[in-house]
Structure formats: C-alpha cells, structure tokens
Amino acid sequence: MIENSFFKIPNIKNVVFLGENSILKNLIEITKKNKLNYEVITSPDQSKLIDKEVKFKIFKKLDIGFENYIKKKYKIEETLFISIRSRWIFNKKMIDNFFKNNLINYHPSRLPLDAGAGGFSWQIMRGDRINNQVFHIVDKNIDGGPIIQREQFIFPKTCKLPKDYFEFCFIKFAIFYENFLKKIINNESLKIENQMENLSRYCPRLNTDINGWIDWGMSSLDLYRFINAFDDPYNGVSTMLNNTRVRIKKAHLHGGDSSNHPFMSGIISRHDTKWIVVSTTDKHMLLIEEIIDKKGKNIIKSLKVGDRFFTSFNELDNAKKIRPRVNENGFVKV
DSSP, X not given: OEETTEEOOTTOOEEEEEEOOXXXXXXXXXXXXXXXXXXXXXXXXXXXXXXXXXXXXXXXXXXXXXXXXXXXXXXXXGEEEEXXXXXXXXXXXXXXXXXXXXXXXXXXXXXXXXXXXXXXXHHHHHTOOEEEEEEEEOOSSTTOSXXXXXXXXXXXXXXXXXXXXXXXXXXXXXXXXXXXXXXXXXXXXXXXXXXXXXXXXXXXXXXXHHHOBOOTTSOHHHHHHHHHHTOTTSOOEEEEETTEEEEEEEEEEEOSSOOOOGGGTTBEEEEOSSOEEEEOSSSOEEEEEEEEOTTSOBOGGGOOTTOBEEOOHHHHHHHHHOOEEEETTEEEEO
8 A cells, every 4th residue: 555655565464466477486485485375367378388386367357357356365455466577457447446556566677767578688789787676556657656666786797698687687586575575564664766757768578570680780789789689588580591581599799800891791701610700780790609490490500601691671670660569368469
C-alpha cells in the first residue's frame, strides 16, 4: 500500500509472482525461507518456459476469474504481487481497486532511462556496462511507476553476450529480492521515488529473427556490438552469403590487419581454418568463429576467401519497420 509517499505492506503473509523468470525456483525458496506463502501465475505462452518442478496457475487474461481466484485464497492487503516479465497490461482500475497498489514490477535496467524490453541487447549495442536492479510500483504507464528499491552494479569484464548479462543479473536479482522482502517483513516504510519523465527513454522489444539483420555499413565497433547483442542465448544475427541466409556468432574486434575501404565491408579477406577475417568500413576487422546455416550447422570451414556477406535494403527496412510485440500467446508482428 502507499501512504504518505511511502510503500509498505503491514502483516505480509503472501507473495504472488505474475509472469515468468528463469530463477523462479530461487525466488520461491527465498520466499519459503522467510515463512511466506507463495504462488506463481503465468500466461499460456510463458508456462512453457517455467521449470517443471515449479507449480503454477495459468490465466490467459487477468479477468474476473483471476480476481475471484485470488480473493478466495488471499487477503489483498496481506499480499505482495510481483510482476516479472508478465505478458499482461494492468489498467488503472485494476491497479487501484483490486491490487490496492500492492502490485510492483521488477526491472533489470536503469529507469527511466531504459524503460521497455530487450534491455540487455540494447545495452550491449550501446556499450552500457551498468546493471540496475529495480522494484517499482506498477501504474498505467509501462515501467513508469514510482521506484521503491534500486541498486546498481558494474557488469564484470567477462560479461560480453546477453547470456553473460543474464547470468550476472539473476545472481544479483536473488540477493536484491531477499533484501527487499526482509524490509517488507520488518514492516519498513520504503520511500517512493518518482521517475523523472524528462530523462525517460523507451526501448521497444526485439526479436532476433526480425530485428537481427546486420547492416554492413556500420562501423566495425557497431558491427561487433550488434553481433554480440543477438548472440547466446539467441540465434545470432542474420545476413546473406551466396544468396543463402546465414547467422553469425562469436565475433571479435580485430586491429591486427591492414586498413579497409567502405566498399570492402563484408568481404571474407582471409580464412584461418577455425575462423575468418572479415573487412569492415574502417580500420578494424572482425574475426568470426561461427557461421550457422539453416540446419544449425557451423559452416566456417567451407567458406571461401573473396565471398561477401550482404544484407538487402528490404531486410534492413523490415528490421526497423516491423515491431515485435508479445501477448499471452507469444510474439506478434506489428
């Protein structure tokens, strides 16, 4: 509940997780350790991602059926609702009248600077090395509600790909959640911090298959970051080679060869058996270890020097024109 610019839940007894996260089991163990009841409620699409050992309830929509289910099991005033990557949009009426402002959202990057989705990929593209753990109150604006708890860290040097960012972030998230939960259990009043709208920036959701087409007109540094942004756990950036779509992974920025000309960008200039050297628009080059074909096979050994990677204007236009969105059933194209 919100009272005099502070957030607190007196006599908390329950935590209800709304959505999905790969460390749900850890969060549940922390909740149980602190002697609170818990429940996981998720969408049809996200239910496929949850560990089979975790019990959950599926709701396609948070409608009257959802409300009746919650009211039968829990007192709203004694329950903390945590949205984690949830597929549902919470309207103001539901936030105020049903959840009674006991609904918060977890966001793993800086707010209001990094509202939206696809956070780690956007961060890698920009070279942003700051990890931010945030709990904020849910309001009618996406990621726009007042912040009640935040903590910042620097990603270690070993973090390069989204997979690395996720692993580091989730370790910090578990600690962050437990510290926050203890404050709520101890009946602490947490000061509400309104977000500064004039500093806000919204980053739309990304889909590797749609948005991950590489523009060989980018600088070598931007190419390197773009490839990394769609690497593991994703499928890798797309481009064309000999009129066939391929994906690129495991790229390195390389400054040990001769300079280039913009027209050389995308040409395989040397083949060093286990990797290839690819020209870019500027003085650096790319070392690439994995070129994946449509069957998922690394075809790096079969590539020829002089071949060129390219991406058509049509694919690049679609990568920017088509905006992926998600609902309770998964991705939709807009």
